[in-house]
Structures are given as C-alpha cells and as structure tokens.
Amino acid sequence: MVKVRIPSPLQKLTDNQVLVTGKGGTIKELIDDLERQFPGIKGRICDEDGHIRRFVNIYINEEDIRFLNGEETAIKSGDEISIIPAIAGGETDV
Amino acid sequence: MFDFKEDQIERYSRQIILPQIGGMGQKKISEAKVLIVGAGGLGSPLALYLAAAGVGKIGLVDSDKVELNNLQRQILHTTIDVGKPKVISGQEKIEALNPEVKVVTIKKRLTSENALNILEDYDLVVDGSDNFPTRYLMNDACLFQKKPLFHAGILRFEGQVMTILPHQGPCYRCLFPEPPPPGLIPSCQEAGILGSVAGVIGTIQATEVLKFILGIGDLLVGRLLVFSALEMRFHLVKVPKNPHCSLCGENPTLNELIDYEEFCLLRRQR
Numbered sequence: 297m298v299k300v301r302i303p304s305p306l307q308k309l310t311d312n313q314v315l316v317t318g319k320g321g322t323i324k325e326l327i328d329d330l331e332r333q334f335p336g337i338k339g340r341i342c343d344e345d346g347h348i349r350r351f352v353n354i355y356i357n358e359e360d361i362r363f364l365n366g367e368e369t370a371i372k373s374g375d376e377i378s379i380i381p382a383i384a385g386g387e388t389d390v
Numbered sequence: 391m392f393d394f395k396e397d398q399i400e401r402y403s404r405q406i407i408l409p410q411i412g413g414m415g416q417k418k419i420s421e422a423k424v425l426i427v428g429a430g431g432l433g434s435p436l437a438l439y440l441a442a443a444g445v446g447k448i449g450l451v452d453s454d455k456v457e458l459n460n461l462q463r464q465i466l467h468t469t470i471d472v473g474k475p476k477v478i479s480g481q482e483k484i485e486a487l488n489p490e491v492k493v494v495t496i497k498k499r500l501t502s503e504n505a506l507n508i509l510e511d512y513d514l515v516v517d518g519s520d521n522f523p524t525r526y527l528m529n530d531a532c533l534f535q536k537k538p539l540f541h542a543g544i545l546r547f548e549g550q551v552m553t554i555l556p557h558q559g560p561c562y563r564c565l566f567p568e569p570p571p572p573g574l575i576p577s578c579q580e581a582g583i584l585g586s587v588a589g590v591i592g593t594i595q596a597t598e599v600l601k602f603i604l605g606i607g608d609l610l611v612g613r614l615l616v617f618s619a620l621e622m623r624f625h626l627v628k629v630p631k632n633p634h635c636s637l638c639g640e641n642p643t644l645n646e647l648i649d650y651e652e653f654c655l656l657r658r659q660r
C-alpha cells in the first residue's frame with residue numbers, strides 16, 4: 297500500500313479526499329488501481345494512449361518518475377506518491 | 391558610507407541590521423529593477439513587500455480593472471478602487487507605502503509582440519499571472535533574455551513556487567513541457583482560491599526575489615515548493631533540468647515566442 301496525494305483539480309473524483317491509498321507494483325498499476333476506486337481519474341492523469349499527460353507529473357517521494365522509469369517505475373510499500381499538475385489562477389481567466 | 395539619508399536608514403533599519411543585508415544589501419535592493427506581471431492575488435503581496443523593502447523600480451503589468459470580486463484576495467486594491475485600472479490602483483498603494491520606489495505602469499496584456507521589449511528594462515521578472523499562455527510566454531521570454539523568473543501558481547487551497555535561473559537550472563517547460571488544453575483545466579465556476587493562500591505564495595515569491603537580489607541563501611532552483619493549506623504542509627520535489635526540454639534542452643526546437651492562439655492552432659493540427 298502506498299499513500300497518494302491528490303491535487304485540487306482531481307479531488308472532486310476522490311470525494312474531496314486529499315490523501316488516498318492505492319496499490320500496485322508500478323506507477324501504471326497504481327493508476328489502474330486508483331481508477332477502480334475513483335472512476336474517471338485515469339482519464340484526467342493519462343491521455344487516450346494511456347500515457348501520463350504532459351502537464352501532470354507524478355513523484356515518488358520527491359523524485360519525478362519521468363527521470364526514473366516513467367510509468368513502469370517500481371513502487372514499494374511506504375512510498376508517498378504525489379500527483380502534481382500545472383496550476384494557474386483560480387481567477388476568471390483560467 | 392552608502393549615502394543613505396537619515397529617514398532611509400530609519401525606514402530600513404530592521405533589515406539593514408541583519409548581517410546578511412547591511413548597508414551593502416540595502417544598496418542592492420534600492421538598485422534592483424523588478425517586473426511584476428499581474429497585479430492580482432500574487433502581485434498584491436509581491437508589490438507590497440518589494441516596495442516596503444525598498445526595491446528601486448517596480449514595473450506593474452496588468453490590463454484589467456479592479457472588480458469587487460477581486461478584493462477577497464487582491465490586497466493591493468480597496469473598495470474605492472473598483473473600476474480603476476489595477477496598475478494605477480497598485481501604483482497609488484506602492485507610492486503611499488514607499489515614495490522612494492519608482493513605479494512604471496504597463497496597462498497591457500503580455501504578448502509575443504511586446505514581451506521582449508517590456509522585459510528589457512528589468513533585472514528580473516515575477517510571475518503573478520493567472521493563466522497558462524502568459525506563464526509560458528514569460529518563461530520563454532525570460533529564457534531568451536536570460537532574466538531570472540520567479541514563478542508561482544495558485545488554485546483553491548494549493549500553491550506552487552519555483553525560481554528559474556535560465557540555463558543554470560530547469561525552466562517551467564522542463565517541469566511541465568506543455569500547457570493543458572483549455573477543456574482540461576478547471577472552468578471559471580469550478581475554480582476558486584482562498585485569499586490567504588495567494589498571500590502565502592506571493593510572500594514566498596517576494597522572499598525569493600529579495601534573496602536573489604541580495605545573493606543570499608538557497609533559491610528554489612531545481613526544486614518545486616508545493617503548498618497545501620488544507621494539510622498545512624509544504625512539500626519540496628526535485629525538478630531536474632530536462633535534456634529534452636523544447637526550450638532549454640540539448641536540441642531546442644522553440645526559438646521564438648508563441649501566443650495562446652497559436653498554441654490552440656498547433657493543437658488542432660495534431
């Protein structure tokens with residue numbers, strides 16, 4: 297089990313929970329597990345081809361998985377996963 | 391020794407007394423030229439703290455007028471300013487706080503046409519913008535002109551801060567290669583922001599700016615600071631310089647400024 301931090305824009309899908317738990321051996325499996333728990337979340341994180349969107353980053357503890365093994369990066373129990381999207385505003389222009 | 395007037399020494403005494411600042415540091419602050427893009431939620435604490443610290447010249451870029459729904463977070467403006475251009479309202483507040491600051495008002499939206507020209511007169515740029523096109527434009531323009539950029543973003547109860555020193559550290563595109571397409575980001579109605587979160591984040595930006603001017607401490611270069619007010623938690627993640635960055639990577643493909651409209655066109659063509 298790993299802890300996953302859900303950013304504001306996706307919290308509607310997690311019933312406003314900031315911190316959720318998930319399982320899987322890799323980031324890819326974790327995202328599938330999150331999708332089972334919170335239907336719709338995968339489509340926000342990944343594009344149609346299942347790749348993580350270019351304005352969303354996923355960190356294992358403080359490391360960006362793009363500089364590790366991408367979606368295939370292994371995770372282990374106790375890791376803290378953060379989903380961090382680009383954010384702008386909260387103002388009318390967004 | 392530094393040619394300060396007596397009232398200047400009095401005004402800045404509580405920071406001049408800091409060994410990391412002193413008269414030499416105050417002189418650096420008074421000579422600094424800072425461009426603040428956006429006189430809103432982030433721009434408000436930025437403008438106030440930088441003016442209070444005695445930054446020599448502050449440029450304010452904003453094309454909007456003050457609206458009543460701005461006042462919940464944009465503490466640079468007050469109720470009687472509603473309807474007034476934000477840059478004018480901002481200038482009045484800065485001059486009231488510290489008449490020594492030279493304020494330049496630029497009542498425009500930053501575009502690919504005017505960005506390089508506007509940036510030219512400043513040592514560094516602070517991102518107080520509320521939208522992705524302006525943010526990417528600023529990132530690219532600062533990289534081309536090798537100007538430090540102090541980035542931040544806020545949404546609801548969260549904020550992100552990063553300091554960009556072109557070529558020395560990662561840029562915003564190293565972190566997020568592309569802006570989100572319009573449909574995938576929260577809509578006007580969906581979004582919102584707790585005013586004090588803008589204050590926290592803008593104040594951190596101002597602190598980074600002053601540290602840079604003074605040449606002290608460790609900047610948020612190569613590190614993204616993520617703030618969650620609900621958890622009351624600050625979290626640092628690593629941001630490596632991306633060798634594949636389209637702007638500052640080994641084989642850059644971007645060599646001119648792009649506007650939002652063109653972003654959309656490019657996206658539709660794919």
Ligand SMILES: [Zn+2]
Nearest residue numbers: 561564635638
């Ligand atoms: Zn870059």
